[in-house]
Amino acid sequence: MRCADKYEEAKTEITAIYHENKGRYGYRRITTTLHNRGIHLNHKTVQRLMRQLELACRVRIKKYRSYKGEVGKIAPNLLNRNFYAEKPNQKWVTDVTEFSLFGQKLYLSPILDLHNGYLVSYTIFD
DSSP, X not given: XXXXXXXXXXXXXHHHHHHHTTTOXXXXXHHHHHHHTTOOOOHHHHHHHHHHTTOOOOOXXXXXXXXXXXXXXXXXXXXTTOOOOSSTTSOEEEOOXXXXXXXXXXXXEEEEETTTOOEEEEEEEO
16 A cells, blocks of 8 residues: 655645746746745755656747837938939948858948949948
8 A cells, every 4th residue: 555645735736836827937936936835845856746747847938029129310311212313422322231251240331422333432340
């Protein structure tokens, strides 16, 4: 005849805490919650009991959000998509392009004349 399980009450509390928090609590947080409820167990015991009950913490996957809001100043739209210039040196444009070479990021910033598309100057920086 088997003797009664001495952790029966703890197992029911662990299962209740686990399901109350939608499976997002691991053994550390369950141990703290058990201490708050008056059941004092070692964290290793809680971890072993959770393994016996086949309860594992499900980590929420955080979605990647690259949007950081309006960072810096927005330049006024002076060209209004008119990328043609009547004379040289009337309209110059620039942009920054990122390159990843040999594990290092390099940035290229060319200055173009819109009259003929010639490269006036450029800067490479890291």
